[in-house]
Amino acid sequence: MSDVRLELEQVYDRHQHQFFACALSMVGNKELAEDVVHDVFCRSLRLTELPQNLKAYLFRGIRNAAVDVLRRQSRVKEVCCDDLFTGLAQPTEPDEDESYQFRLAQALTWLNDDQREVIMQHLVGGLTFREIAELQDVALGTLTARYHRGIKKLKQYMGKSDE
């Protein structure tokens, strides 16, 4: 087995959930997210040499592939909880944890795409702000401001819904 193949397989095993979640949060559909991840890894398998920061490189590929998918879609799809999360149903009984998780997930779907993307890449993908700024090709300040505005919105929503 070649080094490229071996290394990609190892990275896939370690970070597959993060890659998939980030693709899913952008395209809002499990099948499309699968296609995005599949496409990016298959393309990477053809490389003769892998880049130094392979994880960031793959996240960039996933982002670009997801943007392509969204561009090809003729209509804009509203992302809802069922598209992104598993086993999250509106709680019928006042279970505090379950209710909080449901509301948080719902609030995340209400963020705008840019804010959700940076939150996903930072918190779920585990990328640094610098890495995200490079892969999105935006200024670091713009990116962190976007992140903090998103987090603030989520907190505001969670605070309000607690009242």
Added chain:
Amino acid sequence: MNEFERKIRDLPWHQPPDALKSRIFGQRRPPARIGLFFDRRIAMRWAAVLALATGLLGYVIGQWGQARAVESVEIQGADVDLQMVETGTGQNFFDLSDAPGDILPGDLAVAVAVGKEQF
């Protein structure tokens, strides 16, 4: 990462199916160079231009080849009616240089059997 951020991270995101890994790594792809050649994607408008240019090129080559081709036509045989007209001189002439000459290239052998003329 604070508590709030941790809660976002730990949300129950959909997981990738197990089959995805075998879809990616389980199959042997063609060697890189061949794969790159056949997997190249181009825009539809460029594909249309390419198809049109290929068609035109084929037509031009066809015309050129047709112009250069040597046409050979072989006539298996032809019946020629001769009308003998008596001129009253010692010799009779059969003039075949005009109309028959156009359609029958080459030498024309004519045999005249002298017999009893019927008019």
